[in-house]
Amino acid sequence: MSQPSAPQDPDALRAFGGRVSFGRTAADYATHRAGFPQAFFDILTARGYATPPAQALDIGTGTGTLARGLARMGLQTTALDPSDDLMAQAMQLDTEAGVTTAYIKGAAESLPFDDAAFDLVTAGQCWHWFDRPRAAAEAARVLRPGGRCLIAHFDWLPLPGNVVAATEGLILAHNPAWAGAHGTGLYPAWLSDLAIARFTGLETASFDIDQPYSHTAWRGRIRASAGVAASLPRDAVAEFDSALADMLTREFPEEPLRIPHRVWLATGVRA
Template sequence: MPVNFGPTAHDYARYRTEFPPELFDRLAGSGIGLAGQRVVDVGTGTGVLARGFAAAGCTVVGVDVAPELLAEAERGGGGERVSYRCAPGEDTGLPSGVWDVVSAGQCWHWLDRARAAAEARRLLVAGGALVICYRDFSTEPGSVGGVSLELAVAYNSDWPEVGGLAENPQWGDELAAAGFGDLQGFGFDVVVPFTHEAWRGRMRSSSGIGATLTAEQISAFDDELARLLSEWFPEEILQVPHRIQVLSGRR
């Protein structure tokens, strides 16, 4: 099933949460994302990771293949330190050997990983870092995320294959084979509050819903999710556990 985030760009920009400040603090402790560094953020989407690095004082170029997502990224601001270009993460067209960091937030599974790793290595200065970041909500059975995902799969049994760092431990070996060393990883948990409306928007922005289904199917899913949330989780603010995970390597 083809995946196109263009039609869901508005929901993606409005309801996908930011990476927490702790992520950037911990990366800075490893020398990644320091003020003055030059960053290429591949698969930037609506620019969430790019804006975080820009706020830390980096100069950032966000790269994505979806013009609709890039338009939302532009509207999201970030100041003069961040700019965007439409290009694939495997072939950015940016100059070689002048970037301190190549980042990839919530997107490494969508890329041709061998080509993307080779492109990152081409872009980076010697000793520069490739950092892959994910923030995924808990799908524990009976939880808000678990129940919502179960409903989503019922609407789309051909849910596109996805998965972050937890589901793909081989990615470290792939980076090593691509010429990256000093591989490091870490993870931590955060709880993110959502209103019912915001959680419905978050689910609509998913690859298996807003990026693949028809408008009629999306509307039907959204209506049923609204009823489910009202019945099973009547509290006004949903407290949704998320896991932040990071893998980095040095050229």
């Protein structure tokens, strides 16, 4: 999930407690936040959603986790985000991975590209931040006929008594305005967004995995979330991080933590 582009979805801002800036979390975001697993990219290959040498655009790219995976698959990849800080981290990670993506600053609602410029438009962990109807219309505009839009998520799952539920409770104790708890990792409304923008052949896919995190990595992952460092002042972030460290040591001492996640995607084809 990247720094939200302007204009932001008012419902998303209310859900996450007001103005959110992921640029403030760029280092933690790049270091500790797990990206989409290989099994996700295997689905893209198996279903023919992403086939080299297609031209792909990843909007709301953040630190480039989805764009980097597409580049590894052999696609010609361009990525867009409003945050210079996040894209700087993305370029460094690309260099380490030995891939190249063209990064461009911009907003999903007003893409700086010609009509019919791409074969694939992707959005990972970010669709809820956009003005969704405008973003869907722009995705359709820049896709060639027969091109595909793909919206994907990789979300933690709060289950009774698990570390995710306990962590969400702690976030709420420190940031009561945050309403991002209790997620299911499923987004049926995104299918309506695609249908209204006249995408056809709509499909979904999902699967669950356990993502390992050390205590240090989980603390960094949570600092990088919308309810903590992206929206709280620095001293409040430090106070929260200390409380999370204490909770992990006391209640979840095992390492690595096994954090349940759900991968979910929705996709459609430009008629």
